[in-house]
Amino acid sequence: MLNALNHVAIAVPDLAAAVAKYRDQLGARVSEPQDVPDHGVTVVFVDVGNTKIELLHPLGENSPIAKFLDKNPDGGVHHLCFEVDDVQSASDGLAGQGVRVLGGGAPKIGAHGKPVVFLHPKDFCATLIELEEA
Numbered sequence: 001m002l003n004a005l006n007h008v009a010i011a012v013p014d015l016a017a018a019v020a021k022y023r024d025q026l027g028a029r030v031s032e033p034q035d036v037p038d039h040g041v042t043v044v045f046v047d048v049g050n051t052k053i054e055l056l057h058p059l060g061e062n063s064p065i066a067k068f069l070d071k072n073p074d075g076g077v078h079h080l081c082f083e084v085d086d087v088q089s090a091s092d093g094l095a096g097q098g099v100r101v102l103g104g105g106a107p108k109i110g111a112h113g114k115p116v117v118f119l120h121p122k123d124f125c126a127t128l129i130e131l132e133e134a
Contacts, residue, residue, distance in 0.1 A: 001093075002084060003083040003085065003134050004051075005080065006132050007080075008051070008081075009080075009130070010054070010075060019044055028053075037059060039059075039111070040060055056078055079127070079130050080127060080129055081129075081131075082132070087107050087115045090131050102120060105117065114134075116133070117130070
């Protein structure tokens, strides 16, 4: 089912400072910030060659990332994103196996403009999993 690791998402309390660390200290290529209102985040992608790091910052008070940062004020790993051929088929198949697909299993459009779903962390070793259609 899984094709590749698309990105590791890290929630950050200060997006500009996080970008500076990856760009200036590690020499990574970083994208421009992009608001993703449907997910309540501003994202920056850090290109590390074989995958990406997604820096997540809250977009508004009701952002799930704001809630994450309330519990983890220094930030931290938020989720892993894997590519799949067909996100709806993957979602349906996993739900049929008892996996909790968040949001009722209906894909939303993610930061890459592709359909995504999230899988409950309690079903995957306390790790939030995002599936993105390749």
